[in-house]
Amino acid sequence: MAATQSIAKRTSTQSNFVQWLSRLPWWLLFLILAGIILLYQFLTNELYSVILSKLTQGIVTTIFVTLVAFTCAIILGLIAGLGRVSRNRLIFNLATLYVQVIRGLPMLVQIFYVAFVLTPAFFTVLNAIGMALIPVLGETNFMLTSNTQDVTLLARAMIALALAYGGFEAETFRAGIESIGRGQMEAARSLGMSYVQAMRYVILPQAIRRVLPPLGNDFIAMLKDSSLVSVLGVRDITQEARLYVSASFRYPETYNTLAFMYLTMTIILSLGVKWFENRMGKNGRGS
Amino acid sequence: MGAVPSAKQPMIVIKNLVKQFGRIDAVNGVSLRVEQGKVLVIIGPSGSGKSTVLRCINHLEVPTSGEIWVDGIRLTHNHKDINAIRAEVGMVFQQFNLFPHLTALENIMLAQKVVRKRNRDESERVARRQLERVGIPEKADNYPDQLSGGQQQRVAIARALAMNPKVMLFDEPTSALDPEMIKEVLDVMQELAKEGMTMVVVTHEMGFARNAADEIIFMDKGLIVEQNSPQEFFSDPREERTRAFLNQILR
Ligand SMILES: Nc1ncnc2c1ncn2[C@@H]1O[C@H](COP(=O)(O)OP(=O)(O)OP(=O)(O)O)[C@@H](O)[C@H]1O
Numbered sequence: 001m002a003a004t005q006s007i008a009k010r011t012s013t014q015s016n017f018v019q020w021l022s023r024l025p026w027w028l029l030f031l032i033l034a035g036i037i038l039l040y041q042f043l044t045n046e047l048y049s050v051i052l053s054k055l056t057q058g059i060v061t062t063i064f065v066t067l068v069a070f071t072c073a074i075i076l077g078l079i080a081g082l083g084r085v086s087r088n089r090l091i092f093n094l095a096t097l098y099v100q101v102i103r104g105l106p107m108l109v110q111i112f113y114v115a116f117v118l119t120p121a122f123f124t125v126l127n128a129i130g131m132a133l134i135p136v137l138g139e140t141n142f143m144l145t146s147n148t149q150d151v152t153l154l155a156r157a158m159i160a161l162a163l164a165y166g167g168f169e170a171e172t173f174r175a176g177i178e179s180i181g182r183g184q185m186e187a188a189r190s191l192g193m194s195y196v197q198a199m200r201y202v203i204l205p206q207a208i209r210r211v212l213p214p215l216g217n218d219f220i221a222m223l224k225d226s227s228l229v230s231v232l233g234v235r236d237i238t239q240e241a242r243l244y245v246s247a248s249f250r251y252p253e254t255y256n257t258l259a260f261m262y263l264t265m266t267i268i269l270s271l272g273v274k275w276f277e278n279r280m281g282k283n284g285r286g287s
Numbered sequence: 288m289g290a291v292p293s294a295k296q297p298m299i300v301i302k303n304l305v306k307q308f309g310r311i312d313a314v315n316g317v318s319l320r321v322e323q324g325k326v327l328v329i330i331g332p333s334g335s336g337k338s339t340v341l342r343c344i345n346h347l348e349v350p351t352s353g354e355i356w357v358d359g360i361r362l363t364h365n366h367k368d369i370n371a372i373r374a375e376v377g378m379v380f381q382q383f384n385l386f387p388h389l390t391a392l393e394n395i396m397l398a399q400k401v402v403r404k405r406n407r408d409e410s411e412r413v414a415r416r417q418l419e420r421v422g423i424p425e426k427a428d429n430y431p432d433q434l435s436g437g438q439q440q441r442v443a444i445a446r447a448l449a450m451n452p453k454v455m456l457f458d459e460p461t462s463a464l465d466p467e468m469i470k471e472v473l474d475v476m477q478e479l480a481k482e483g484m485t486m487v488v489v490t491h492e493m494g495f496a497r498n499a500a501d502e503i504i505f506m507d508k509g510l511i512v513e514q515n516s517p518q519e520f521f522s523d524p525r526e527e528r529t530r531a532f533l534n535q536i537l538r
């Protein structure tokens with residue numbers, strides 16, 4: 001009797017242990033192990049440490065592009081998202097046109113398009129206006145003298161990323177605004193607030209709290225997509241890797257290092273987003 | 288004393304209000320007037336158009352046709368007018384609709400600041416006074432999800448009152464409440480009525496209708512079936528349909 005009980009107990013602690021093992025985040029442990037091996041390489045292997053220091057030269061650009069483009073994307077997305085819920089047909093249609101075009105184009109194509117079509121077109125128009133205004137502004141007005149070359153490829157790349165992600169964030173903001181019950185707008189309006197006041201003080205504060213986790217995930221996606229700017233020759237970490245590879249043909253070492261750098265950043269960020277989500281979950285107000 | 292009663296203009300006048308939602312006729316030609324300081328109770332079966340009438344009064348629904356005057360001002364599509372009228376017309380909803388990201392106090396202060404342009408101190412003073420009035424001054428710093436339904440509804444009433452409205456509209460203010468909380472809200476409303484607030488109340492609370500109403504309207508299928516004093520309405524209704532409805536709910 002007692003023996004069977006103790007066996008039962010032992011098997012149950014065993015199965016508990018197995019369960020505990022199976023619940024461990026093995027994927028994370030695997031990644032950490034791979035990271036440690038790579039770290040060891042960086043410290044001991046001369047080639048790896050050379051590559052690391054080369055790629056690190058692009059890290060500021062990668063982070064800069066991501067931060068600036070994402071900030072602009074949030075602003076664009078908020079404006080376009082408000083347009084998507086507007087009852088003004090003109091505003092609604094303009095916002096929808098923007099969102100649909102963005103969603104229908106590969107990001108790589110958007111980058112080429114902004115860099116080599118929209119930017120020159122913008123200056124063609126600007127120059128034409130400058131030409132027309134010569135009688136008013138004189139021969140050397142900035143609209144006439146400025147040209148496409150004034151906008152660096154870095155800037156064009158950031159504009160392209162901001163436009164692309166602005167289209168995604170527009171839908172994120174729209175969904176957030178629409179998730180707030182109709183009663184909130186009605187209560188605000190019944191107190192005499194205008195539509196704009198109700199949006200600003202009642203709807204948006206609630207909607208923005210709800211979209212923070214998806215925005216966090218989009219920030220991570222933006223960090224990854226910032227690698228696309230390398231096609232314009234902008235020297236982010238991807239471009240540094242490509243330059244190094246083309247001279248050295250050290251493919252595995254270079255791209256191992258590149259992948260390591262992206263993964264380190266994205267995993268830390270996604271753990272941060274998850275932590276934030278949990279905190280939000282505990283307190284619906286997120287404060 | 289010397290005031291001539293007939294010179295008092297009615298607070299709300301509705302003439303021939305029609306409201307259609309697509310092919311649904313929600314309101315089919317309703318006319319009514321509410322004198323200043325009076326309490327009008329609207330009752331009727333579900334879907335009879337009670338909420339729609341109420342919501343047309345502050346233009347939350349745009350009437351299909353008909354005319355509405357509030358305190359002598361004709362409601363048109365002019366946004367400025369509408370916002371101005373809404374600030375004078377307090378509305379209390381079945382689902383409270385408190386702003387969940389703001390504390391009780393902030394809920395009451397917000398519209399005072401942005402619509403009435405009162406400064407922080409003044410709006411806070413008014414907010415605290417209104418919370419006192421509805422009996423929960425100690426809940427000032429609680430968020431809506433930390434309050435019971437009855438408390439939330441009282442904050443919602445305080446929020447509307449803080450704008451110094453000339454009229455208060457109530458759309459089934461106790462229907463979402465647990466039975467034990469209904470009284471605390473009705474008491475506040477009764478008090479308001481006693482203080483002379485002009486009120487239009489959609490409710491199924493017949494006790495409140497009997498005690499507080501100056502007049503009762505019974506609606507069915509988008510029309511006013513009967514308009515009567517509370518005494519006659521409950522003891523000797525004129526219409527057969529009213530009688531049937533009362534039998535059904537007073538059983
Ligand atoms: N936004 C809307 N869109 C379409 N139909 C609506 C809308 N609001 C109300 N209706 C319809 O109009 C009619 C009247 O609705 P209303 O809400 O005024 O009735 P009610 O008397 O308040 O009913 P209840 O007691 O259920 O609240 C109903 O048939 C309803 O389905």
Ligand SMILES: [Mg+2]
Pocket residue numbers: 337338339458459
């Ligand atoms: Mg209703």
